Amino acid sequence: MSENKEVIFRIKNLKTWFPITKGAFKKVVGNVKAVDGVGLDIYKGETLGIVGESGCGKSTFGKTVMMLEKPTDGQVEFNFGGEFKDITKFTKDEMFEFRKKVQMVFQDPYSALNPQKKIYTSFEEPLKVHGVKTEAEREKIMQQVLKMVNIQPDYLMRYPHEFSGGQRQRLCIARALEVMPEVLICDEPVSALDVSIQAQVLNLMKYIQRDMKLTYLFIAHDLSVVQYMADRIMVMYLGKVVEVADSKALYEKPMHPYTKALLSAIPVPDIHTTKKRQILEGEVPSPINKPAGCAFHNRCPQCMEICKTKDPDMIRDQGGEHMVACHLYSGGKDQ
Amino acid sequence: MNNQEIILDVKNLNTSFISDRKQVDIVKSVSFQVKRGTTLSVVGESGCGKSVTMNSIMRFLGSNARVSADNIQYNALRDGEITEYHLETYKKSNGPEMRALRGPDMSMVFQDPMSSLNPVYKVGDQVAEGLIQHTGMGKKEAREKVLELFRKLGIPDPESRIDCYPHQFSGGMKQRVVIAIAMICNPELIICDEPTTALDVTIQAQIMELLKDLQVNEGKSIVLITHNMGLVAEMADEVCVMYMGRVVEFGSLEDVFDHTSHPYTKALLRSVPVLGLADGQILETIPGITPNPADIKGGCDFADRCPDCTERCRQGVIPAFEIAKGHRVRCLKYDSFPEVNG
Amino acid sequence: MSDSTTVSIKNQNKSAASSLLKKNIRKFMNNKLALFGLIVVVIMTVACVVGMIVGVDYNTPNLTALKTPPGGEHILGTDTIGRDLWARVLYGGCYSIFIGVFCAVMSSVIGAILGAISGYFGGKIDQLIIRISEIFQAFPQLVLVMMLVAIVNKRGLSNLLVIFVLTGWMTTFRMVRNEFMSLKGETYVKVCEAFGMKKSRIMFNQILPNVMSPIIVSTTTNVAFFILQEAALSFIGLGVADSTPTWGNILNAAKSVSVVTNQWWVWVFPGLAISLFVLAINFLGDGLRDVLDAKQQ
Numbered sequence: 001m002s003e004n005k006e007v008i009f010r011i012k013n014l015k016t017w018f019p020i021t022k023g024a025f026k027k028v029v030g031n032v033k034a035v036d037g038v039g040l041d042i043y044k045g046e047t048l049g050i051v052g053e054s055g056c057g058k059s060t061f062g063k064t065v066m067m068l069e070k071p072t073d074g075q076v077e078f079n080f081g082g083e084f085k086d087i088t089k090f091t092k093d094e095m096f097e098f099r100k101k102v103q104m105v106f107q108d109p110y111s112a113l114n115p116q117k118k119i120y121t122s123f124e125e126p127l128k129v130h131g132v133k134t135e136a137e138r139e140k141i142m143q144q145v146l147k148m149v150n151i152q153p154d155y156l157m158r159y160p161h162e163f164s165g166g167q168r169q170r171l172c173i174a175r176a177l178e179v180m181p182e183v184l185i186c187d188e189p190v191s192a193l194d195v196s197i198q199a200q201v202l203n204l205m206k207y208i209q210r211d212m213k214l215t216y217l218f219i220a221h222d223l224s225v226v227q228y229m230a231d232r233i234m235v236m237y238l239g240k241v242v243e244v245a246d247s248k249a250l251y252e253k254p255m256h257p258y259t260k261a262l263l264s265a266i267p268v269p270d271i272h273t274t275k276k277r278q279i280l281e282g283e284v285p286s287p288i289n290k291p292a293g294c295a296f297h298n299r300c301p302q303c304m305e306i307c308k309t310k311d312p313d314m315i316r317d318q319g320g321e322h323m324v325a326c327h328l329y330s331g332g333k334d335q
Numbered sequence: 336m337n338n339q340e341i342i343l344d345v346k347n348l349n350t351s352f353i354s355d356r357k358q359v360d361i362v363k364s365v366s367f368q369v370k371r372g373t374t375l376s377v378v379g380e381s382g383c384g385k386s387v388t389m390n391s392i393m394r395f396l397g398s399n400a401r402v403s404a405d406n407i408q409y410n411a412l413r414d415g416e417i418t419e420y421h422l423e424t425y426k427k428s429n430g431p432e433m434r435a436l437r438g439p440d441m442s443m444v445f446q447d448p449m450s451s452l453n454p455v456y457k458v459g460d461q462v463a464e465g466l467i468q469h470t471g472m473g474k475k476e477a478r479e480k481v482l483e484l485f486r487k488l489g490i491p492d493p494e495s496r497i498d499c500y501p502h503q504f505s506g507g508m509k510q511r512v513v514i515a516i517a518m519i520c521n522p523e524l525i526i527c528d529e530p531t532t533a534l535d536v537t538i539q540a541q542i543m544e545l546l547k548d549l550q551v552n553e554g555k556s557i558v559l560i561t562h563n564m565g566l567v568a569e570m571a572d573e574v575c576v577m578y579m580g581r582v583v584e585f586g587s588l589e590d591v592f593d594h595t596s597h598p599y600t601k602a603l604l605r606s607v608p609v610l611g612l613a614d615g616q617i618l619e620t621i622p623g624i625t626p627n628p629a630d631i632k633g634g635c636d637f638a639d640r641c642p643d644c645t646e647r648c649r650q651g652v653i654p655a656f657e658i659a660k661g662h663r664v665r666c667l668k669y670d671s672f673p674e675v676n677g
Numbered sequence: 678m679s680d681s682t683t684v685s686i687k688n689q690n691k692s693a694a695s696s697l698l699k700k701n702i703r704k705f706m707n708n709k710l711a712l713f714g715l716i717v718v719v720i721m722t723v724a725c726v727v728g729m730i731v732g733v734d735y736n737t738p739n740l741t742a743l744k745t746p747p748g749g750e751h752i753l754g755t756d757t758i759g760r761d762l763w764a765r766v767l768y769g770g771c772y773s774i775f776i777g778v779f780c781a782v783m784s785s786v787i788g789a790i791l792g793a794i795s796g797y798f799g800g801k802i803d804q805l806i807i808r809i810s811e812i813f814q815a816f817p818q819l820v821l822v823m824m825l826v827a828i829v830n831k832r833g834l835s836n837l838l839v840i841f842v843l844t845g846w847m848t849t850f851r852m853v854r855n856e857f858m859s860l861k862g863e864t865y866v867k868v869c870e871a872f873g874m875k876k877s878r879i880m881f882n883q884i885l886p887n888v889m890s891p892i893i894v895s896t897t898t899n900v901a902f903f904i905l906q907e908a909a910l911s912f913i914g915l916g917v918a919d920s921t922p923t924w925g926n927i928l929n930a931a932k933s934v935s936v937v938t939n940q941w942w943v944w945v946f947p948g949l950a951i952s953l954f955v956l957a958i959n960f961l962g963d964g965l966r967d968v969l970d971a972k973q974q
Binding site for chain 1: 507508535541543564565566567569589603608609610611618619620624
């Protein structure tokens with residue numbers, strides 16, 4: 001990455017809570033704190049990987065950044081050609097413009113294409129909506145994006161059920177690229193695919209990023225996939241960021257006990273590694289009643305007294321690149 | 336090898352489905368053995384027939400399935416005596432012979448713990464049911480057994496959890512309950528069909544530890560169906576790689592990982608992202624797509640995607656060759672080795 | 678140059694273009710019972726319409742031939758006042774089928790639109806529409822018809838149509854609403870939202886086509902339902918005015934015991950027409966369900 005990095009997203013204290021209501025009067029009895037105070041800068045042209053277990057809020061985070069979910073609190077500022085605007089306060093028209101800049105690739109390629117419509121129609125719709133008037137122009141764009149994902153244009157006249165999962169995901173990526181976005185949010189793009197197809201799609205996404213100078217938000221539960229794709233990785237646990245680090249640094253020198261456990265839990269397809277498994281006890285608590293203090297303390301092998309009462313702050317280490325939220329490191333410089 | 340050593344011997348198993356009046360072959364002449372007290376991993380991508388193979392053995396398939404085999408032999412070891420069962424001779428898939436085996440001898444753990452449990456019954460009752468069915472044990476006694484098993488499987492606070500309903504359990508705990516159902520009649524052979532695919536990695540690690548423990552300490556034989564090469568490396572003693580309904584490579588863990596021979600296995604191992612890849616290293620990909628089982632041509636099924644494909648690969652049925660003792664590969668590259676049935 | 682590429686995708690690949698329709702037609706053709714239903718429905722409808730266009734005389738009594746049994750000049754015989762039954766069944770069929778089809782289609786349209794709105798938006802709008810549908814469902818159709826007849830003080834076709842449509846849209850509504858609620862969670866809907874499409878466009882262009890098959894199936898079976906309803910109401914004298922023949926009205930003439938016992942042809946033929954048509958429609962509906970239901974594919 002270059003030295004003077006340009007920020008594309010500036011996220012401050014983002015919270016997305018889903019209220020739980022009860023009774024006839026819809027009294028709010030609690031909140032599912034899916035995203036609970038995430039603050040981060042995302043740089044132009046980087047791939048930010050987001051990992052965590054199911055229910056940690058990584059998908060909700062992606063959707064909130066896209067404004068497909070309304071945040072409860074906090075700001076998401078997007079860099080509109082040098083000018084930062086808070087997208088949480090956008091009007092309808094501004095949002096429409098924003099939709100061209102940021103696109104999303106979803107987890108399930110099987111339901112991402114309307115089964116009743118030919119691929120052609122599914123590809124045509126977004127272009128029509130975004131004001132590409134003539135059919136000739138639309139088809140020119142379609143051909144461009146299909147070339148990027150190596151799919152022959154004549155496949156467009158078919159229905160989704162005639163394609164395999166990998167092809168469908170490539171089609172979905174192509175469709176997202178139609179509006180020439182700057183940011184692509186990828187929500188578990190390969191987890192529904194077979195192993196032999198995964199690599200195809202991952203490599204394709206790498207090439208596309210290089211060609212189009214895209215910024216990726218790459219959300220996945222599989223740390224090895226994220227590590228392959230990302231420049232920086234953000235580890236989430238119960239709606240909070242526990243560690244942000246350079247992809248390599250995270251693998252070589254993980255700091256947060258949760259990251260360490262996550263790394264050690266991944267089975268390695270090599271029979272000669274003599275890795276000692278560190279197995280976490282217990283399960284992820286429900287995001288409705290989070291434990292007091294550090295959310296991870298009841299599973300943490302290095303839990304201290306302070307962890308049970310005080311939520312740790314984000315600590316910056318090594319020139320601010322490596323950030324971790326853990327009391328183990330608060331002996332150092334705070335903030 | 337004798338019956339003492341081998342618990343399950345499958346020879347030339349074929350399964351096909353009738354769909355739209357057409358016969359589609361899903362499993363084609365599959366042969367393998369499971370050694371007593373070890374773990375056999377069946378790996379392959381979705382649609383390769385790994386689940387259908389196991390369901391064919393357990394006879395869990397619908398009425399549109401046609402199963403045939405030369406031999407499906409299950410050798411039960413009871414009090415030092417071997418009893419042979421020939422599963423292929425049983426006419427009815429849900430007949431009394433088959434039902435008697437399911438549970439006390441061989442049982443199955445399914446992929447999705449969320450849908451494997453009946454939401455309207457307490458988990459304790461669901462676990463105890465098999466026991467009451469097969470042994471005619473009383474409810475009280477069965478409950479004691481269930482509690483004991485829950486403790487062994489690491490379900491915390493079993494006395495109160497036994498009376499909970501499935502929705503009160505998390506995914507990992509549900510899968511433990513499903514394993515408990517499979518384990519309650521103390522079977523010798525446990526078939527696990529992608530037991531952790533629906534679970535998180537940290538929970539997957541817990542469940543795998545549990546299964547390993549059952550195999551090592553209780554001497555269970557496990558068939559682990561998975562698509563995750565990492566799990567295979569950690570769990571398996573022997574590996575069976577399947578592609579498009581055929582066993583393409585079969586051998587011990589060392590054979591398959593250190594002397595990987597079939598081009599598909601090689602490609603599969605190299606296309607999985609592993610932690611700590613060097614910067615700028617690009618994953619190898621397997622070109623093309625998995626063919627549709629309905630329109631399979633002759634020859635090797637992998638030919639279209641194989642880097643070493645020759646003209647010969649596209650004709651006839653490719654036999655398996657034994658390139659080392661117990662290491663069988665279905666690829667013409669090894670035709671200097673003796674041909675074997677498998 | 679760009680024009681030549683334009684044609685390339687859409688037109689040059691017509692051969693490669695595949696069609697769900699073709700597959701569905703093939704599947705339908707394999708379903709013998711449904712095919713039988715379709716043929717019967719088509720033949721009966723065509724016969725009735727042709728009869729109406731040709732202008733068969735259904736109303737002039739042949740006073741020389743009262744209550745003649747089938748055969749001869751009147752193939753189905755004549756009724757108690759000497760009207761030709763064949764002509765009446767044909768003519769009445771037109772009305773009956775029209776009532777069935779019109780009411781079924783209209784109630785499906787209303788049900789589909791309300792269901793789409795209710796299911797897609799949810800929340801307060803959903804609650805409101807649900808309550809309204811419950812109110813409509815709480816009224817027995819018969820009572821409503823009687824009330825309307827009493828209010829308008831006239832029996833007629835339009836009464837029946839209004840009542841049937843008003844009381845018939847709830848089942849379709851419920852079904853469409855439930856389908857919408859589950860389909861709005863599908864990824865392709867999210868994709869459209871991510872592209873910033875209008876809500877109405879997502880509802881009617883994206884989701885509705887996926888609900889079309891159950892709507893078509895329920896519309897077909899509703900046709901049969903409404904024909905039976907009409908027959909029942911006409912039979913008890915609350916339906917269409919006597920001057921217009923419908924299958925139910927013709928049956929109405931056979932209310933007296935002497936007709937039932939002595940002039941069997943007066944009630945057998947219209948009754949047969951109703952039964953045959955309704956049965957055929959139901960076969961057709963079942964067949965369509967098998968063909969169109971995506972879950973069974």
